[in-house]
Amino acid sequence: MAPGTYELKPATFVTVGTIGRPGQRTFFLQAGDGDQLLSLKLEKEQVSALAEGIDKIIEELRQREIMAAPTVESLDLPDLDLADAAEHSLVVVQLGLGFDESSHMMLLVAEGIGLENEDEANVRVWVTPAMMHALSERARSVVAQGRPICPLCNQPMDPEGHFCPRGNGHNKVGNG
Numbered sequence: 001m002a003p004g005t006y007e008l009k010p011a012t013f014v015t016v017g018t019i020g021r022p023g024q025r026t027f028f029l030q031a032g033d034g035d036q037l038l039s040l041k042l043e044k045e046q047v048s049a050l051a052e053g054i055d056k057i058i059e060e061l062r063q064r065e066i067m068a069a070p071t072v073e074s075l076d077l078p079d080l081d082l083a084d085a086a087e088h089s090l091v092v093v094q095l096g097l098g099f100d101e102s103s104h105m106m107l108l109v110a111e112g113i114g115l116e117n118e119d120e121a122n123v124r125v126w127v128t129p130a131m132m133h134a135l136s137e138r139a140r141s142v143v144a145q146g147r148p149i150c151p152l153c154n155q156p157m158d159p160e161g162h163f164c165p166r167g168n169g170h171n172k173v174g175n176g
Contacts, residue, residue: 008033009126010105016047016139017082022147023158029092029110030082031125037083038123040110041091044143050108051139053097054132057106061099067129090114090121099129106132 013032018025027042029050042050061067096109103126110123127135147156152166 005122005124006038007124008036008038009124011125011127014108014125014127014131014135015082016042016135016142018142022145023156025146027142028082031123032083039089040112040123044146046092046095047139048143050095051136051143054136057097057099058129058133061129066101067104090123104129
């Protein structure tokens with residue numbers, strides 16, 4: 001991806017997903033408009049914050065009676081699996097969200113660093129509130145598929161278990 005701004009208005013596809021096993025996953029956000037597909041690398045915390053931000057904006061729009069709460073069930077959404085995330089070209093540093101009342105579209109802005117030349121780049125993705133709602137649900141689902149949390153120390157456990165600091169290093173807590 002060359003430096004600059006990339007805009008998908010409107011995007012026909014937006015999703016998040018991962019590659020790798022829990023504890024070693026790489027998170028991606030993908031958006032496309034039929035001609036172009038962008039894959040952006042994210043951190044798990046960014047995916048979680050994205051879902052929270054989308055939900056907050058949608059709730060605010062609903063409370064201000066700008067729009068009804070969107071429902072995913074009535075949509076003809078594309079498959080929300082990642083296309084080909086092996087080749088991403090932007091590492092996301094910052095995400096932003098907005099809503100344009102004139103078009104009734106939501107805007108996702110990603111600022112990041114390109115992998116090839118480390119130049120800054122911006123991606124602007126315009127989608128319907130219903131598609132953003134679906135993205136939020138997908139993001140929550142992807143984040144929840146991570147490693148289980150230890151009931152004693154609240155830290156993620158590897159599939160083989162982990163040495164829990166609350167057990168003073170004497171007990172290995174397992175997943176079973």
